[in-house]
Amino acid sequence: MKPASHLEDRAARAEKIIAAPENFKVCEGCESIVAARVVTCPNCHGYRFDEATERVVDQARLLASRPQQSVTSADLE
Numbered sequence: 001m002k003p004a005s006h007l008e009d010r011a012a013r014a015e016k017i018i019a020a021p022e023n024f025k026v027c028e029g030c031e032s033i034v035a036a037r038v039v040t041c042p043n044c045h046g047y048r049f050d051e052a053t054e055r056v057v058d059q060a061r062l063l064a065s066r067p068q069q070s071v072t073s074a075d076l077e
């Protein structure tokens with residue numbers, strides 16, 4: 001696995017979100033970007049979301065530019 005692949009994935013995902021922010025929302029609990037149709041956050045099971053498009057775009061840019069915060073399986077190896 002290439003070291004940069006994670007960041008590239010995130011950048012590609014962020015681009016998709018920024019292109020159509022109305023399809024997404026930001027979880028108030030963990031600040032994840034989730035699909036607008038979900039009822040509870042798949043990460044923290046929160047049910048409070050910010051659906052403002054400018055918030056979604058801001059958050060997508062942030063996620064694309066910073067290292068992953070959550071613990072992944074790779075972090076545990």
Ligand SMILES: [Zn+2]
Pocket residue numbers: 027028029030031032041042043044045046
């Ligand atoms: Zn959440």
